[in-house]
Amino acid sequence: MPQVQTTHRFLVYVVAYEAEQHLYDLFERIPYELFNRSDFHFLVSDDASSDNGPVVLKEWLEAHEIYNVTILKNRVNQGYGGNQKTGMRVAVDDGYSCLILLHGDGQYSPELLSEFARVWSESEPDVILGSRMHSAQSAREGGMPYYKILGNRILTTFQNRMTGWELSEYHTGYRAYATKFLDSVPFEINTNDFHFDTEILLQAAHVNASVKEINIPTYYGDEVCRVSGFKYAWNVFTATLQYKMHQLGMLCSLKLRNLSTDRYRDKTHALYSSHALALQLLDERQTKRVLDIGCGPGHIAARCEQAGMHVTGIDCAVPLSGSMSEFHIANLEHDELPVSISKYDTVLLMDVIEHLADPEAFLLRIRNQAHDRLSDAAAYEVSKLESALNLNQFESGSNAEQSENNEKEPSLPAFIISTPNIAFAAVRINLLLGRFNYAERGILDITHKRLFTRKSLLQMLRDCGYEVDRVRGVGVPFAAVMAGRTGRCLGWLANLSARIWPSLFAFQFLVECRPRPGVKDVLRNAIRIHDLSLEEHGESVEIAETEKR
Numbered sequence: 001m002p003q004v005q006t007t008h009r010f011l012v013y014v015v016a017y018e019a020e021q022h023l024y025d026l027f028e029r030i031p032y033e034l035f036n037r038s039d040f041h042f043l044v045s046d047d048a049s050s051d052n053g054p055v056v057l058k059e060w061l062e063a064h065e066i067y068n069v070t071i072l073k074n075r076v077n078q079g080y081g082g083n084q085k086t087g088m089r090v091a092v093d094d095g096y097s098c099l100i101l102l103h104g105d106g107q108y109s110p111e112l113l114s115e116f117a118r119v120w121s122e123s124e125p126d127v128i129l130g131s132r133m134h135s136a137q138s139a140r141e142g143g144m145p146y147y148k149i150l151g152n153r154i155l156t157t158f159q160n161r162m163t164g165w166e167l168s169e170y171h172t173g174y175r176a177y178a179t180k181f182l183d184s185v186p187f188e189i190n191t192n193d194f195h196f197d198t199e200i201l202l203q204a205a206h207v208n209a210s211v212k213e214i215n216i217p218t219y220y221g222d223e224v225c226r227v228s229g230f231k232y233a234w235n236v237f238t239a240t241l242q243y244k245m246h247q248l249g250m251l252c253s254l255k256l257r258n259l260s261t262d263r264y265r266d267k268t269h270a271l272y273s274s275h276a277l278a279l280q281l282l283d284e285r286q287t288k289r290v291l292d293i294g295c296g297p298g299h300i301a302a303r304c305e306q307a308g309m310h311v312t313g314i315d316c317a318v319p320l321s322g323s324m325s326e327f328h329i330a331n332l333e334h335d336e337l338p339v340s341i342s343k344y345d346t347v348l349l350m351d352v353i354e355h356l357a358d359p360e361a362f363l364l365r366i367r368n369q370a371h372d373r374l375s376d377a378a379a380y381e382v383s384k385l386e387s388a389l390n391l392n393q394f395e396s397g398s399n400a401e402q403s404e405n406n407e408k409e410p411s412l413p414a415f416i417i418s419t420p421n422i423a424f425a426a427v428r429i430n431l432l433l434g435r436f437n438y439a440e441r442g443i444l445d446i447t448h449k450r451l452f453t454r455k456s457l458l459q460m461l462r463d464c465g466y467e468v469d470r471v472r473g474v475g476v477p478f479a480a481v482m483a484g485r486t487g488r489c490l491g492w493l494a495n496l497s498a499r500i501w502p503s504l505f506a507f508q509f510l511v512e513c514r515p516r517p518g519v520k521d522v523l524r525n526a527i528r529i530h531d532l533s534l535e536e537h538g539e540s541v542e543i544a545e546t547e548k549r
Contacts, residue, residue: 010117011096013087014044015080016104020053023104024060030110035066040117041096042069044104045086048077053104081196085188091179097124100176107219108174116176119214126181126209127201129167130174130216142218151229155236159198162244163205167213170201171236174216181209189255195235199255202243206256248481249442257440266299270480271488272495274418274508275300275350277474281416281512282346283307291344291413293366294332294352298323312339333357337366341413349417351508354448363464367515415466417511418474422451425504443507454503457511466513473502474510 012034016023023044034040046054054071061069074083084101091099098120102110108130119128132139133156139149152171159170175197185203190196204211246253267273282290282304290311292301298319301311311324316331328338333356341347353359420443427443430436438446452460454471461468475494479487497505517525 008039008097008117008121009095010040010098010100010120011087011091011094012040012042012100012102012113013084013091014042014102014104015047015083015087016044016049016053017047017077017080017083018049018051018053019046019104020049020051020056022106023053023057026102026104026106026110027057027060029106031114034113035064036068038068040068043087043090044069044071045083046071046073046104047079047083048074079192080194081190081199082192084196085190085192088177088182088187091177092183096179098176098178099182101173103173108172109217109219112174112214112216115214119212120176120178123210123212124178125212126178127204127211128176129169129211129213130172131167131169131213132172132216132218133169134213134215139218143220144218145220147229151233155233158237159201159240162240163202165205165211167211169213170198172216173197181207185259186255191235191239193235194232195239198236198239202239203255203259206243206247207259246440249439249445252438252440252444252446257446265480266297267477267480268299268303270477270491272475272491273477273480274474274510277472277510278348278350278416278418279303279307281510282309285346285414287345289344290346290348291339291341292324292348292350293337294349294355295319295324295327296351300348300350312344314338332362336369340369341366344413347413347415349415351418351420353417354419354445354450354452357449359450360460360464363461363466367465412515414469415511415513415515417461417513418508419452419457420445420448420508421453421473421503421506423453423503424507428504452509454506454509457509461511461513465516467516469512469514471502471512472510473498473506474508475505476507 014023014026019026030042044054044057054073057069058071061067061071072086074086078086087101088099090096098117100113100116102108102113112130116128116130119125132142132144133149133152136149136153139152140146152169156167156170160166177200181204184207185200187200187203190199190203203209242251242253243256245251246256267275268279270276278300287304287309290301290304290309292298292304292311292313293315295301295311295313295315296317296319298313301313301319301324302322304311305324310326312326312328313319313324314328314330314332314337316329318329319327330336330338332352353362356362422443424443436444438444440446443451454473458468458471475491475496475498478490478494481487482490494505494507498507502509
């Protein structure tokens, strides 16, 4: 066997159930040089069998003076998946580098343990799969029944379509896992049934884990198959479909939640998406300075910067490097904005207000804060205007002069706000069927705190003092999750439906609005034509009497 690095420690985990007739033969076939080594350890877990397999193996080990083997027997049967979890937990907690799974019935060749160790030592992939389906002829020669070959092919093809991988087999039980990968996924909440192997591979796909396949021989002997084919196929199908629905934001699986590295995808290039439409509006407005509140990774900001705009971002997490000109960290729930919005042409609130516990307070706060800062900056200009005016000129002033004065009144930037539509058709249908499934993204994103219909959104904006200029329904952004012509066509249909009946078919709403001046702001900016206090009146009377004398 080629020597592996001594810094790596391998745990060979042998799952066994009613395997008394096979465990002895299995260990006889294991390369003898793997025994009594410091970098290899064997853990045999008998899943509450009724036979004497563990005792027989113990006697064999003692007879051969082999010491790097531990034998456990569960008091209660855990199931195929549940039994695997024990070994994975040991591998992670005891600091092993890699776990190699081996079945105790001898169906998979233990002679290849050295090959698994070698392959893992070379590139340290997250997962290694021993594939029997590299050749259908080889699988058949090894005794695999025709119906299993066909079922394996069908399920593997379907799973490749759903995950984007190109594996030759998902259903092998001979595999290895890097413990670093195992420590990154919640394998303990996976099923205890036989499709555990599928669920952990779907978790690997979700976190973009690295996978390598090695060819292994197929062997079907006199071992007892305890897998119900139709039940297994159905469980694999539903688990894979749920994975895809989670990816599309249609539901939220606890087994996949918070694992994805691309939670906030770049939708700026997706036709008909709210982000693409916001970029169009910024271009139409010939915007020069943008304040992106809740900028996230900075996908929109980066596109704005490419178009020559100056972007300032605000968020609680640092965006991608180089995506914007200026960035400030702030908690939108509690902190005041670190900049004045009056310095910008347009303010973006893209997919933000639904994440706030009190969006009304937030909108009021930035409106009042902005007017306060704007009024302070304009105070000097207003005082000059007052001194230049006199009462007679004001009373006889023409409409043109009044219009000119109005143009000098301070103004605030336009706001572009997007938020999901909780009254979307799919949500209504699910509610009718008694379902309300949260997801990792989309309308029912599990982090959303407030949800809006078209009517409730506009009412909130008006109550908070914002003048709504235009509301646009945005269809499901199919192009963001489905590449090619299909995504574009579905996106076009969804966008058309959202325009025709936005309250029902809009996936999101895109609102253009502007904050109105508050009462304090109107009072502060009013032109004082006459303001003579009682004290000033007394002084003017004394002056007049003195002049008469």
